[in-house]
Every structure is written in structure tokens, then in C-alpha cells.
Amino acid sequence: MIVSAFPIVSVDLIGSMLMIVFSLLCFERMVRLTSLERENILWTYLLFVCAALSIFAISRSAGHIVKQVLLFVEVPWVWGHIRPFSGSVNTLTFILVASVTVFFERVWVINRAILRDRRALRDAHEELSWLNRNLEILVDERTEALAVSEKKYRRMFELSGDIIVVTTGDGRLLAINPAGEEHLEGRDHFGAFFTDVERFQAIMEAIGQKGRVGNTEVTLRGLGGRTFRALVSGVTDIDSGEGTILFMVRDVEETLTMREKMATTEKLAAVGELSAGVAHEVNNPLGIILGYTQLLKRSAEDESTLKEDLSVIEKHVIGCKKVVESLLNFARSAPPEKRPCDLHKTIGEVLAFSRHQAEMDGIQVISELADTLPEIYADAEKIKQVLINLIINAVHAIDGHGEIHVTTGIADPGTVFITIADTGCGMDADTRSRIFDPFFTTKPTGTGTGLGLSVSYGIIKNHGGEIDVISTPGKGTAFTIHLPTAG
Missing domain, CATH: 3.30.450.20 (PAS domain)
Structure with a gap:
């Protein structure tokens, strides 16, 4: 019977010893792996499992060996006392393995969080290290960018036309x-x-x-x-x-002034067309009235009241014809008879007969002409008409003693200017905006027709020029005419 059980006993004893050897080898291997990677929680977990299994293997194998020895020496009753202790040790080792496995999941989560934070800290450390190494370069780049931005907006501030x-x-x-x-x-x-x-x-x-x-x-x-x-x-x-x-x-003064000039030009063009039609319609009846009046006047007695009445009619009809003629001059679109002329000579002829009358009224006419002035291509008689009208208006604007300044010069290549400035009463903005309107006048009733400046405006426009006015109440008025040169 003993001989027949020998293979089983041999396998039990040899297997138990091999279990102890293998479990210790596994434990030793895990100790080495854990020592190489102490931060690896997986190796730590397997170390605990191997330790528990090693204890279990030693306990289990030792129990089998002791059991076989006790049976061999024929004291089996001793095994009955040892067996409960061996089973308890085995149970505790399994409980230990189960506990480690149950809590490993939580430990694993915590370990992953720790590793993640560690990586974040490492990345932050690397970034801080990079910033520390390149801080001076970054500061220089930011400073340069700020300087460029400041320079750009400073140039916008300084070079802006507004x-x-x-x-x-x-x-x-x-x-x-x-x-x-x-x-x-x-x-x-x-x-x-x-x-x-x-x-x-x-x-x-x-x-x-x-x-x-x-x-x-x-x-x-x-x-x-x-x-x-x-x-x-x-x-x-x-x-x-x-x-x-x-x-x-x-x-926007220049822009608004230009718009006002355009509006004035359009308004004068419309009024000119209307005036031309009205003037032609009125001029014919006036001619007939004047003709019959003169015939009746010839047949009337020299000292009769009828002749005096006819003279009054004749006088007023002639006045009406002059107004109609002014209207026609204002509305006439035919170009003036232009030829090269000396502007200073034209101004000299105008001042020759206007200065004396002005000085009799206590007004001094001062000419400030340029040394040399290019010839202009113009109708000299029309230009004289404009200058005479402006000087007469200046004389009327001065109440008592004052001065009229006539100035010439070159505005820019291809353009000359004439300025007639007085020290008179000046004009407010509302009056200044209407001075070129036909029939508008600030003179007393019966003194002016209100067509002088309108006609002057049309003449200068037909010459391809401009006429501007600057006036301040109480400080005087200055009319400036710009005309193209003969070139």
C-alpha cells in the first residue's frame, strides 16, 4: 500500500517545493521590477499580489509537506491539529489578494490623476524654463511691436488733414x-x-x-x-x-462754399433764361411806347403841360429800356469778344475816372499792382464794366471817409487775380449769400437796379473765371476776381 502511494506522495512533495521556489522567484522578479520603476503603480500592485500568493504557496506547500512527513512517521493525529491553522493562513492570503484587487481600481484612478498632474507640472516647468530663456527676446519683440503701433498711430495723429x-x-x-x-x-x-x-x-x-x-x-x-x-x-x-x-x-467751409457757388450758378442760369424771355417780350412794347411818346412830344407845344408829361413818360421808358438791356446782358450767352489785353492798362483806365469821384467823397483809392502780370485773354470793355461796378459799390458801402484797395497778382500758374477791398459797412452771411441774385440790392429804392453784380458775375463766368467775396459786418468787403492768362 505504501509502495502504491509513492508516486502521489512524490508529486505532492515535489510540486509543493516547486510551488515555493516559483512563488519566491516571482516575488523576487517583482521586487526587482518595482525597484526599477518605483513610480509604476502596476508593478506595486503585482508586487503585493505576488507577495500574497507567495505566502499562500508557502503555506499551502508547507502544509502538504508537513502532512506527508507526519503520515510517513505515522503520527497523522498531529496533522489534525495543524490543518486548521494552514487553512486559515490560506484564507487570509486570498482575502489579502482580493482586497488589493478591489482597492487597486481607486488607487489606479488616483495614480492616473497624479501622473496627469505631474505631466502638467512638467510641461509648465518646461514652458517656464523656455520663457525664462527667451524672456528677453519676447520683451524686445513686444516692445518693438508696441513702438511700431505707437509710431503708426502717432503718424496718423500728426499727418491727418482733419x-x-x-x-x-x-x-x-x-x-x-x-x-x-x-x-x-x-x-x-x-x-x-x-x-x-x-x-x-x-x-x-x-x-x-x-x-x-x-x-x-x-x-x-x-x-x-x-x-x-x-x-x-x-x-x-x-x-x-x-x-x-x-x-x-x-x-467743410470750402466744400460748402463750392456747393453754394454751384447753387448760385444754377439759379442764375435759370433766372437768365427767364430774364431773356421777359426782356424780349417787354423790350418791343417799350420801343413802341417810346416811339409814340417822342412823336407826340414833337407835335406838342413847347411850353405846354402835355410836353412836360410826355418828357416824364420818355424818361421812365428810357429807364425801363436800360433795365431791360441789363437783363439781356445778364442773360446773353454769346461769348465776349476776347483778345489778349494788358490787365494793368485796363485797371489804369478804370481808376483814371473813378478815383477822382471817390476822392471827392473822402475816399482814398489805393492801387497795389504787381510788378509784372501776364496778359489775359478777355474782352477789355466787359472787364472795365465789372471793375467800375465793383468800385462804385465799394464807394456806396463806405459811409464817410475810408479806403478802397485795388490789388493784383498771380494766384497760381495760368491764373491772375484782382482784389477790390473796401473799409465799408460789410455784409452779414444772409446778405452775402444773395448779392449775385438778380434785382437784389441793399441800396435805397430808386438808387440801384440790383443787376450790377449779377451781370458782373455772368461776365466773369463767360471769361472762364471766378468771383469770390469775403465780408465781415463793420470791417468791410473784398471782391476777388480770378481770370485765366492768355496762355
Whole structure:
């Protein structure tokens, strides 16, 4: 019986010893792996599992060996006392393996989070290290970019043709660009440039309520007392944190003046066409009335009342014909008889007979002619008519003693100018806008027809020129004529 059980006992003993050897080898291998990668939680977990299994293998194998030895020495009853302890050790080792496996999932999550944070810290460390190495280069690049941006906006501020003004919230000036310095006199408050203070207050209120204001037409005071119309836009600079206001001011005086000239030209063209029709229709009846009046006057007795009445009729009909003739001159579209002429000679002829009459009224006529002046291509008689009309108007505008200045010069290549300026009463803006309208006059009734400036305007236009007026109430008026040269 003992011989027949020998193979089983041999397998049990050899298997138990091999189990102990293999479990210890596995444990030793895991110890080495864990020592090489201490941060690897998987190796740590397998180390605990191998340790528990090694204990289980030793306990289990030792129990089998002891059992076989006790059976061999024929004391089996001892095994009955040892067996419960061996089973308890086996159970505890399995509980240990199960516990490690159950808690490993949570440990694994924590370990992954730790590794993720560690990688983030490592990346942050690398980024900080890179920034530390390249900080000086980055600062230089940012400084250069900031300098370029500042230079760009500074050039926009300085080279802008429009006026740029930076003020505080109450309108006190902080900065003004060169264009503003060229247009506006030095003042400490933006509102001081406005001719209408209430207009400025309305703009500031609109900015305070809405944060911005669109193009608003205002009148500003410029250098040398000049006033000009402008469009003002404003916006609050929120980014500055100081409540500053940025104003953009565009001078539109020249644009508006050009529009007014175009409107005047169109209006005069329309009135000219109407005047031509009316003049032709009226001129024929006036000629008939004048003819019959003169016939009746010849047949009337010299001392009779009828002849005196006919003389009155004749006088007024002749006056009407002169008005009609002026209308025809104003409306006539036929080109003047142009030829090269010396403008100074033409002016000299006009001043020869107008200066004496002006000096009798206590008015001094001062000529300030250029040394040399190119010839103009014009109808000299028409130009004389314009100059005489302007000088007569200047004489009427001066109440008492005063001066009339006649100035010539070269405006630009191909253009000469004549300026007739007086020290008279001047004109307000409303009167200035209507002076070229037919039949508009500021003279007393019966003194002027209101066609002088209209006809003068038409003559200068037919010569390809321009006529401008600058006038200030109480300071006088200046008419400037621009004419092309013969070239």
C-alpha cells in the first residue's frame, strides 16, 4: 500500500517545493521590477499580489509537506491539529489578494490623476524654463511691436488733414494735432473755439448720454479771427479709464462754399433764361411806347403841360429800356469778344475816372499792382464794366471817409487775380449769400437796379473765371476776381 502511494506522495512533495521556489522567484522578479520603476503603480500592485500568493504557496506547500512527513512517521493525529491553522493562513492570503484587487481600481484612478498632474507640472516647468530663456527676446519683440503701433498711430495723429482733439470729460484740451494748430488759435478749452457756446454744450450732453455724437455742423473760430464751418464728431475713450473724449473736426467751409457757388450758378442760369424771355417780350412794347411818346412830344407845344408829361413818360421808358438791356446782358450767352489785353492798362483806365469821384467823397483809392502780370485773354470793355461796378459799390458801402484797395497778382500758374477791398459797412452771411441774385440790392429804392453784380458775375463766368467775396459786418468787403492768362 505504501509502495502504491509513492508516486502521489512524490508529486505532492515535489510540486509543493516547486510551488515555493516559483512563488519566491516571482516575488523576487517583482521586487526587482518595482525597484526599477518605483513610480509604476502596476508593478506595486503585482508586487503585493505576488507577495500574497507567495505566502499562500508557502503555506499551502508547507502544509502538504508537513502532512506527508507526519503520515510517513505515522503520527497523522498531529496533522489534525495543524490543518486548521494552514487553512486559515490560506484564507487570509486570498482575502489579502482580493482586497488589493478591489482597492487597486481607486488607487489606479488616483495614480492616473497624479501622473496627469505631474505631466502638467512638467510641461509648465518646461514652458517656464523656455520663457525664462527667451524672456528677453519676447520683451524686445513686444516692445518693438508696441513702438511700431505707437509710431503708426502717432503718424496718423500728426499727418491727418482733419483736426483731432483730445479733451477731458468737461472739454479741457489734452492734445491737439498739427492740423488743429494750423486752423485753431491756442486755447485751453475746446468750447472756446465755438462761436455758439450752446451748440458745444449740446454736443457734450449728447456724448454724455450716448457716448458718441455723429457729424454735427458747427461754426468755429480760426486763426486771425477767421470763422469756418466744420463737421464735429466725438466719442468717449472708454479704454483710457480717464473719461477722455476724442473729437474729429473736418473743415467743410470750402466744400460748402463750392456747393453754394454751384447753387448760385444754377439759379442764375435759370433766372437768365427767364430774364431773356421777359426782356424780349417787354423790350418791343417799350420801343413802341417810346416811339409814340417822342412823336407826340414833337407835335406838342413847347411850353405846354402835355410836353412836360410826355418828357416824364420818355424818361421812365428810357429807364425801363436800360433795365431791360441789363437783363439781356445778364442773360446773353454769346461769348465776349476776347483778345489778349494788358490787365494793368485796363485797371489804369478804370481808376483814371473813378478815383477822382471817390476822392471827392473822402475816399482814398489805393492801387497795389504787381510788378509784372501776364496778359489775359478777355474782352477789355466787359472787364472795365465789372471793375467800375465793383468800385462804385465799394464807394456806396463806405459811409464817410475810408479806403478802397485795388490789388493784383498771380494766384497760381495760368491764373491772375484782382482784389477790390473796401473799409465799408460789410455784409452779414444772409446778405452775402444773395448779392449775385438778380434785382437784389441793399441800396435805397430808386438808387440801384440790383443787376450790377449779377451781370458782373455772368461776365466773369463767360471769361472762364471766378468771383469770390469775403465780408465781415463793420470791417468791410473784398471782391476777388480770378481770370485765366492768355496762355
